[in-house]
Amino acid sequence: MKPKNILIFVGKYLINNNYMQDTVQNNDEISSLGEFGLIRHLTRNIKIKNTSTLAGVGDDAAILDYGEKVILVTTDLLTEGIHFNLIYTPLKHLGYKAAVVSFADIFAMNGIPRQLLLSLAVSKKYKISMLEALYEGLLLACDKYGVDLAGGDTSSSLTGMTLSVTALGESERNKTVLRKGAKKNDLICVTGDLGAAYLGLQVLERERRLYHDHPDLQPDLSNYSYLLKRQLKPEARADIIRLFREADFVPTSMIDVSDGLASDLLHICNASGAGCKIYADKIPIHPATIEAAGEFNIEPLIAALNGGEDYELLFTISPGNYDKIKTQPEIAVIGHITDKDEKPLLITPNNTSIELKAQGWNATEN
């Protein structure tokens, strides 16, 4: 690789002149750490310098102290072909979803999103009307959630589209909720239902393959309306944050379900230094998800545990606050927090205990 040598040469020149030099090894695969391990690894030496930085890396949003209120800020990078596929994602939906996903991170801290910044890099194949469609969806979400689009920029890319979405929000100092904070015996709660977005993606992937083989077929998606909506136009749970305010209590820990229930619950357990026990038959799954799961030969529970992209809220509450949520149809209690010495467990309907893994429930493992 010729270019490499130039880099090394320039690098050598630079270090001889007190510039900085990269020491690149060639045997250290990123996959050996995984995404979360990689972030932990890269940020392990960070020391906070400013009193305004209340919390940084390691939660859904950073917490900044700039006066009476704290500010929450979260940033996401979405790349074409990895985070979205334009073959079946209309750009208006992509804009809507990109905004909502970042609002979900602010809600997951018990905050209210206020501002959004969008940076966009697009290759030459993109037309103005395509970016207009993206912005339309983004602004529609901003309107619905009362958020201002407050900045950003647009530049070129060599291939495809990359979106960087930064959301800012506010919270009262003593009402901000982190991933850490779950205590033994706290109840584990989740909103709405899980796994639908994943099945929606399976439907779209099947259509893509069908179209490839039979471009003249006109498939009927009307049976999958709920699943497609969850995949293409998800909503974030502003209603639950209002409910916390109205019921005047604060969860002990919270996260939004973006990676899947199993992975996100383990984030709470790891951050809180605790174990957990959840019950398979308490996990809320929509009838449409169960039906489609049958068609795709997928266990609905696996879709709920590992599917991701649900953007529901997963939180823990002190047992004493149970009365405040027990009549809420949108909140299900799925288990409780255990000692940190205990493993995170999933209890099946026939009372078998299975260890919960970040990749979710493993059917072969019992």
Add this chain to the structure above:
Amino acid sequence: MKPKNILIFVGKYLINNNYMQDTVQNNDEISSLGEFGLIRHLTRNIKIKNTSTLAGVGDDAAILDYGEKVILVTTDLLTEGIHFNLIYTPLKHLGYKAAVVSFADIFAMNGIPRQLLLSLAVSKKYKISMLEALYEGLLLACDKYGVDLAGGDTSSSLTGMTLSVTALGESERNKTVLRKGAKKNDLICVTGDLGAAYLGLQVLERERRLYHDHPDLQPDLSNYSYLLKRQLKPEARADIIRLFREADFVPTSMIDVSDGLASDLLHICNASGAGCKIYADKIPIHPATIEAAGEFNIEPLIAALNGGEDYELLFTISPGNYDKIKTQPEIAVIGHITDKDEKPLLITPNNTSIELKAQGWNATEN
């Protein structure tokens, strides 16, 4: 293009079911608007909803009101092959520069950067040690400028590396400086010198071509030390912001020189509704820039006007504040603001007036 039809099909289904549909035209080239025109176009209908949003799209950073102080936030998206070339950019330098460039946006609002968020998307060719080098540079810049790395995420990309850098900073309410605010007769000032980063890039590009043709040559870059530093390890002008605080005055408008003096001065004129008159022989250019410009057969003035990536501060002050800056070796007065009916003009040493264009000075135009 088959995939397109699937999108249209899914889109049709979605609109029939009250989803949203993109209307994509195929004849609207982004190049017809240009980057700045595109941003203006896409953000033309934004209405601010939150009282905490003091200023949004259209400046170096958004201004948010969350208490006694205002918060500044800026976000940049950097894509491989467009914003940086890893052939001659060591990753440590890339991290350093990415951070400094975002701090420069905060300084350009007369603010102090406090937090930085980095999101990263990388393809499989990247190794852990490469990302470590990137983070090392980023954290070195954070340390130097007293900024906390407070969040971000890491994900995959299909090709190359994309960085999204978000910086937050603070300012006092009545000391925040926008691009708008320049008044007739205000003095136009610029810090440091201009055009060096552009010449540094020319040196690196020449080395790349030389290496391609003669891989065994060992070129000597020692003559270009200053230029390479300006290109590969730029600094932002924290010192000038301190000087404003100490001298107890506030510029009437300000921007950092990222696109080039001509383009950035026109941003100030457009935002302020004013014209300007600057003098070619007042524009500060480093001797090393002039020398290298001769080698590359480039007019030094053109490098200064159009080169970009200088990250110096360009600002305007009331004539009454001239005494406060006149002895500062790092600040040059290069002209003054004129009526909005007057064109933005560059006056050459032989007293010819040339209209300043966003692409800078055009030698064939006189």
